[in-house]
Amino acid sequence: MSLRKKKSEIIKKEKRNLFIISALSVFEEKGFNNTRIKDITKRANTSVGNLYNYFKSKEEIFEVIISGIAELMISKFKELFVYFKDNKIPPIYAVKNLFRGYARIFKAKKETFLIFFEQMGGINTKYRAKRNKIIDNFTKEVEKIIIKLLEFGARPQNPKISARVWTSTVLGVFTWWIRSDFEPEEEELVNNLTAFLSRGTMTK
Amino acid sequence: MSLRKKKSEIIKKEKRNLFIISALSVFEEKGFNNTRIKDITKRANTSVGNLYNYFKSKEEIFEVIISGIAELMISKFKELFVYFKDNKIPPIYAVKNLFRGYARIFKAKKETFLIFFEQMGGINTKYRAKRNKIIDNFTKEVEKIIIKLLEFGARPQNPKISARVWTSTVLGVFTWWIRSDFEPEEEELVNNLTAFLSRGTMTK
Amino acid sequence: MSLRKKKSEIIKKEKRNLFIISALSVFEEKGFNNTRIKDITKRANTSVGNLYNYFKSKEEIFEVIISGIAELMISKFKELFVYFKDNKIPPIYAVKNLFRGYARIFKAKKETFLIFFEQMGGINTKYRAKRNKIIDNFTKEVEKIIIKLLEFGARPQNPKISARVWTSTVLGVFTWWIRSDFEPEEEELVNNLTAFLSRGTMTK
Amino acid sequence: MSLRKKKSEIIKKEKRNLFIISALSVFEEKGFNNTRIKDITKRANTSVGNLYNYFKSKEEIFEVIISGIAELMISKFKELFVYFKDNKIPPIYAVKNLFRGYARIFKAKKETFLIFFEQMGGINTKYRAKRNKIIDNFTKEVEKIIIKLLEFGARPQNPKISARVWTSTVLGVFTWWIRSDFEPEEEELVNNLTAFLSRGTMTK
DNA sequence: AATGAATGAGTGTTCATTCAT
DNA sequence: CATGAATGAACACTCATTCAT
Incomplete structure (x- = not known):
């Protein structure tokens, strides 16, 4: 050329x-x-x-705007699975890293995520279906982790429900966070989320 | 007349x-x-x-369809505050009652909640603002409870964040529940949610 | 009802x-x-x-406007075929009747025929094809008559070409006639056309 | 330069x-x-x-594409008028020559004629008027010939109508001919047309 | 109250023409 | 001369709302 x-x-x-x-x-x-x-x-x-x-x-x-959001949402989880391969539970800092990753992604793609989570379902049926599918796929990934954790001795629970809690939390909390101009501080947010969801999921 | x-x-x-x-x-x-x-x-x-x-x-x-949804969402919390008046923490069955209440409300108003949570933000700016305001008000109510719990010795945490987790969970999980034709069973859902959110919030 | x-x-x-x-x-x-x-x-x-x-x-x-024009164009020919059944050639007054029939049809559907013959081919390819198909079908009917006449001893000729002459004449002359406000008189037009096309087709 | x-x-x-x-x-x-x-x-x-x-x-x-088509269409007739100057009727081979000339012109300018005859009237009013004017002028030339022939003893007829038959035939038949990829053979087409139109116009 | 034809402002898309490079 | 991005007027069609019956 x-x-x-x-x-x-x-x-x-x-x-x-x-x-x-x-x-x-x-x-x-x-x-x-x-x-x-x-x-x-x-x-x-x-x-x-x-x-x-x-x-x-x-x-x-x-x-074009929406494309890629699905991959983006699943991407961060891959890292957690590394631990399972070595027969170890992901340590707390790994979980923190996960949420820090999402904080960064939501920050970088602020408008896209707002459109995706707040608006997309209301545009038309096609996009509603698409939105729900993306969310469902994300939840499936989370579920895989929960199931792994259960094998490692996590508190007995319905993995589908727990996964849905994680998904709702990630989407709901981060959307709120970007809507409120990144208040509270990223670190505090990440720490609190890590603590909350870990305790909710694990025995210890 | x-x-x-x-x-x-x-x-x-x-x-x-x-x-x-x-x-x-x-x-x-x-x-x-x-x-x-x-x-x-x-x-x-x-x-x-x-x-x-x-x-x-x-x-x-x-x-007309949407009106009332705000009150409906806050309504169930009133019951928990009764305990604080007597200087007691709400017992586990009270929390379960709370979630059972929401399960019933979402079931009864299935379409309304789907429209509210999935679509309303995409209709126009006015309704997006309205939707977010309702969610924020709901969160404020939850926050009040978290603050009370902190006074009673709950695990130290940012109440705003925890409240947002509760809100996201309630909205996200119940919306999913009605979308998937009330699967899993109401009792299992309520039990799991209670366990998850209690542990996430409390020390014990 | x-x-x-x-x-x-x-x-x-x-x-x-x-x-x-x-x-x-x-x-x-x-x-x-x-x-x-x-x-x-x-x-x-x-x-x-x-x-x-x-x-x-x-x-x-x-x-809707164009529909029906195809049937309309072929309709008048049916009458000529009656004679062939009795093993007779259509007499001159029958041919005159044919043209008189077309004069009436074109008069009654003046605008439709003008659109069909002058404009339809220029609207788009679809309508060009449609127009040509209608004309071709009309010509096929004429051809059948020419072939019959040949059996009865008409001047030897390529029936396809003669049929095309008839078609072109009917369409061209009558379109001109309606465009020029029905001048000349219907009777004169019919007589002249009958004479011209008969002589062109037959030996006698 | x-x-x-x-x-x-x-x-x-x-x-x-x-x-x-x-x-x-x-x-x-x-x-x-x-x-x-x-x-x-x-x-x-x-x-x-x-x-x-x-x-x-x-x-x-x-x-630019259409310009020249008017002259082209009239051009071939000039040759016939030569005979009238010598007080003679154009012999049959002269008429054949005329049609052969048109066959060649239509063949050489295939697309132009298709556009002119099938489409031009449908583009807009201006071109419709132009198209009709060109056809009318062509007809006027034919009419002149018919009138001459009447002077020489042709079958009594309305020259306007006969001229219109000639015009319609030339345009209609040759347009069909180029549309159907020059089938039938040029010679057969020319012969048939000559025979048909001569007989239709002349007594003998 | 009930009907559904009538209204007309509003919108995504097209495309001949222009113009900066 | 050559390019193709930029321009914006134009148009078919939609649909909430009105209104005569």
Whole structure:
């Protein structure tokens, strides 16, 4: 590819990103259904028609914004499973690391998570289903951990319910946290969550 | 008021109720934004125009459906405060009663809670704010309890965070429960939740 | 069906007809692609949205207008075939009757035929194909007659070509006739056409 | 003009031609209204903006394509008039020559004629009027011949109608011929047309 | 009260044309 | 000349609300 072409590719990608960022912020502010294409393009300092040079529809932008959130949510759990391989329970600092990871992710993707958790279910049935599926998949991962812990002697409990508690907590608490401008401090939040959920799950 | 008048009042109220029930079921199914007035009136076996004899707008029906949910959510907590008056910590069965109460409420108002928790934030900014306010108020009530418990020697913790965990759990878990057709059994759910949240909150 | 219902059915059908007539006249005047929905509804003295209570799209009105033209075009030929059954050639007055029939049809459906012959091919590929198919089917009917005549001793000729001459003539001449406000007189037109095409086809 | 300048002029004219050819083929395929500027430039292996260095609008390309068709259609008739000057009726081979000429013209300008006859009336009122004017002028030329033939003792007939039959036939039959990939053979087509129209027009 | 036709403002998307590079 | 991103007017269709019957 020529140098000129490579450059224009980059510019195009940047423009596309600008659209995504603009759309993200308007969606978060007004909600998908009450966002006008013009709102997005105005915020991106361009014209209505131009958006359609980068995306084929309003929904496509939304999809792009949401895509990746599923992987993002599951990603942090992988690290915990390492311990199980060595026949050990994840130590407390590993759990702390888990929640610290989520704090960072939610902070970095603030608007995306707000849209995902607060709005997505209300846009239409398709997105409601999608949202619930993502949450369910996340819960399944948690459940696997709970089941492992039970094998290691955790307090007897229905793993489905406990997993759902963890999921609800992570989503609910972190969404609240970003909504309230990252108050309380990250460290305090992480410590409290670790303590609460560990005690809820384990005997000791 | 004459007997005849009273009777017609009752009929009118019944008709109004029919509209509300119809709207509720369509809203839950299609979401507010994708519900057409005709969908509601068809389900109520009447005509589009007639709905406007009972409600002044589509939003008004929605408001009626949602109204009361705030009180409903706080209601169950009052009972716990009785113990604090006698300088006692609420015993485990009282907490269980609390959760059993919520199970019943969510079961009875299944559609309403699904709309409230999954959809309401996505309709428009006004309802997003309303939704978050209701959740915040609920959390404030929980926080009061946590603070009381701390006075009684509970494990040191940030009451705001713990309260948020309780809220997220109640909303998240019960919403999941009604979405999955009341599986697991109510008793098991209540027992597990009680155990999990008590241990998370208390030292013993 | 109740009397009231029957009445409203009739009114509805009349309204629908009004839309069709309005659309027909605007289409003929401006062409399908340059006709705005508002042009049609204005001519029907109603509002844009109301049109969609009767038709599901702009195309649907067009289809309704065009539908039936195929049958209409073939219809007149059936009468000629009667003679062949009795082993006779259609006499000259029968052919005259044929053309008189077309004169009447084109007169009655003036706008429809103008749209069909002058415009339909330019709307889009779908309608171009449809138009050509209708013309081809019409030609096939004519061809059957030519073949019959050949059996009866008509001048040797390629029936496909002769049929195409007949088709082109009927469509071209009658379209011109309605475009020029039915000048010349119907009788003269019919006589001349009969003479011309008979001589072109037959030996005698 | 310098040599260099002359050369670039030629290149420019070639590029312009390429655009015309590309446009012609897309117009024929998709129709004017459903052709996008991008379709044309893609087929010409160049960019959208570049087209506007050669033409000032989409309509202009269309005009260029259609221009000349009027002269082309009348051109062939001149030859017949030579005979009248010598007080002779055109012999049969002269008429054949006429039709052979049209066969060649339609073959050479296949797409243009298809657009002209099938589509042009449907693009907009302006082009419909133009199309009809060209057809009417063509008919006027034919009429002149018919009148001459009447002077020479042709079968009594309304020359306007006969002329319209000729026009319809030429346009209709040759358009069909190019649409069906030049089937039947040119010679057979020409012979049949000559026979048909001669007999229809003349006594003998 | 009940009906459903009528209203018309509102919105996503298209596309000929322009223009900076 | 060449490129293709940028522009924005235009349009089909939707749907909450009104209103005549």
